[in-house]
Amino acid sequence: xxxxxxxxxxxxxxxTKGIGRAIVExxxxxxxxxxxxxxxxxxxxxVEEELRGAGHDVTGTAVDVADAEALTAWxxxxxxxxxxxxxxxxxxxxxxxxxxxxxxxxxxxVDLMHTVRMVDAALPHLEASGVGSVxxxxxxxxxxxxxxxxxxGVMKAALVHYTSGLAHQLxxxxxxxxxxxxxxxxxxxxxxxxxxxDPDFYSYALGLNPTGRMARPEEIAxxxxxxxxxxxxxxxxxxxxxxxALTRGVQL
Numbered sequence: 001x002x003x004x005x006x007x008x009x010x011x012x013x014x015x016t017k018g019i020g021r022a023i024v025e026x027x028x029x030x031x032x033x034x035x036x037x038x039x040x041x042x043x044x045x046x047v048e049e050e051l052r053g054a055g056h057d058v059t060g061t062a063v064d065v066a067d068a069e070a071l072t073a074w075x076x077x078x079x080x081x082x083x084x085x086x087x088x089x090x091x092x093x094x095x096x097x098x099x100x101x102x103x104x105x106x107x108x109x110v111d112l113m114h115t116v117r118m119v120d121a122a123l124p125h126l127e128a129s130g131v132g133s134v135x136x137x138x139x140x141x142x143x144x145x146x147x148x149x150x151x152x153g154v155m156k157a158a159l160v161h162y163t164s165g166l167a168h169q170l171x172x173x174x175x176x177x178x179x180x181x182x183x184x185x186x187x188x189x190x191x192x193x194x195x196x197x198d199p200d201f202y203s204y205a206l207g208l209n210p211t212g213r214m215a216r217p218e219e220i221a222x223x224x225x226x227x228x229x230x231x232x233x234x235x236x237x238x239x240x241x242x243x244x245a246l247t248r249g250v251q252l
Contacts, residue, residue: 003229006031008131010087010228011078011122013065013114016043018186019137020091022217026225028056032087035078037063065092065114066106075121085125087228090115090159091137095190097152107151112158119166123174131230132174136163137220138239140182140247147205156180160239167237175236177227182243185214211244 010027014020015036024036028051038044041062048060059081063074079085094110096103115136119126126132141148142156159178166176183205185191191214195202206214223242226232241247 001231003030003225004231005225005229007033008086008228009033009035009078009082009084010089011075011085011118012036012089012091013063013118014038014092015060016040016047018189019181019184019217019220020089021047022221023089023091023224024058025051025056026218026221027087027089027228028058030225030229032228033057033082035059035061035074035082037061037065037074038092039064065118066094066109068113068117071114071117072121075118079122079125084129085122086129086131087133087135088118088122088126089135089137089224089228090118093137093139093152093156095152097148097150099150103151107155111152111155112162115159115162119176126174127170129174131233133228133232134163134166134174134176135224135227136160136176136178137224138178138180140180140241140243143180143241143247144249147201164237164239171236175227175232177236177238177240179220179223179227180239180241180243181215181220182209182241182246183214184217184220186217209244209246213244215242215244 010032015024016038024034044060044062051058065071094106096106136159138159139156141153163176163178223240
C-alpha cells in the first residue's frame with residue numbers, strides 16, 4: 001500500500017539510536033525527507049552518513065532538546081532547508097527514573113516541554129501542509145504504575161493528555177496522536193544495560209510480557225510511520241499501545 005508519504009518532510013528528535021533511529025529509517029524508506037537530531041554530534045554524523053549512503057534524503061543536527069532556543073532554531077532551519085514540515089515526531093526522553101528534583105526537572109524539560117516547544121515552533125508549517133501530523137512517543141509507564149513510577153511515568157502520561165488535547169484544538173487542521181511502546185530492546189539501550197548489570201530484574205521484566213520477548217525498535221516505528229501517513233486522515237487524538245500485550249488495562 002502506498003502510504004502517500006513520498007516527498008513529505010518529517011522532523012524526528014532522538015534519531016540516532018533505538019526507536020528514534022528506526023523511525024527515521026522507516027520514514028526515509030517511504031520517501032520522506034527527514035531532519036533528525038540528537039545530542040551527540042559524532043553519532044548524528046555517523047547516522048547521517050550511513051543513511052545518505054543508502055540513498056535517503058536526511059539531515060542530522062546535534063541539538064540538546066532541553067535548550068528551548070536551540071530546539072526552536074533547529075525546527076526553523078529544518079523547515080527552511082526542506083521548504084516546510086509535514087510530520088513531527090517527538091521521541092526524546094531524559095529517562096530520568098526515580099524520585100527527587102534531579103529526576104522531575106529533566107523529565108519535565110525533556111520529555112514534556114521539548115514536545116510542546118517543538119510543536120509550537122512547527123505548527124505554522126504543519127497547518128500549511130494540509131496533512132500535518134504530530135506523534136509523541138510515550139511509554140507503558142505512563143499507562144500504568146510500574147518500576148518507573150514518579151517523574152518518568154507522570155511525564156509520559158502527560159504526553160498522552162497533551163496530544164489528545166492538541167487533536168481536539170486542531171481538529172481538521174493537524175492530526176495529533178501518541179504511541180506507547182512497551183519494553184524495547186536494542187544495542188546501547190537501557191534494557192541491554194539492565195540485562196548486563198541487573199540480570200535478575202531483566203529476567204523479571206522479560207517474564208512480564210506474554211510474548212516472552214521485548215519489542216524491536218522497528219516494530220514501534222511501524223506504528224509511528226502508519227500514523228504519519230495521510231492515509232490515517234481520520235486517526236487523531238488516539239493513543240496507540242504497542243507492547244505485545246504487556247499492559248492489562250482496558251482502554252474504553
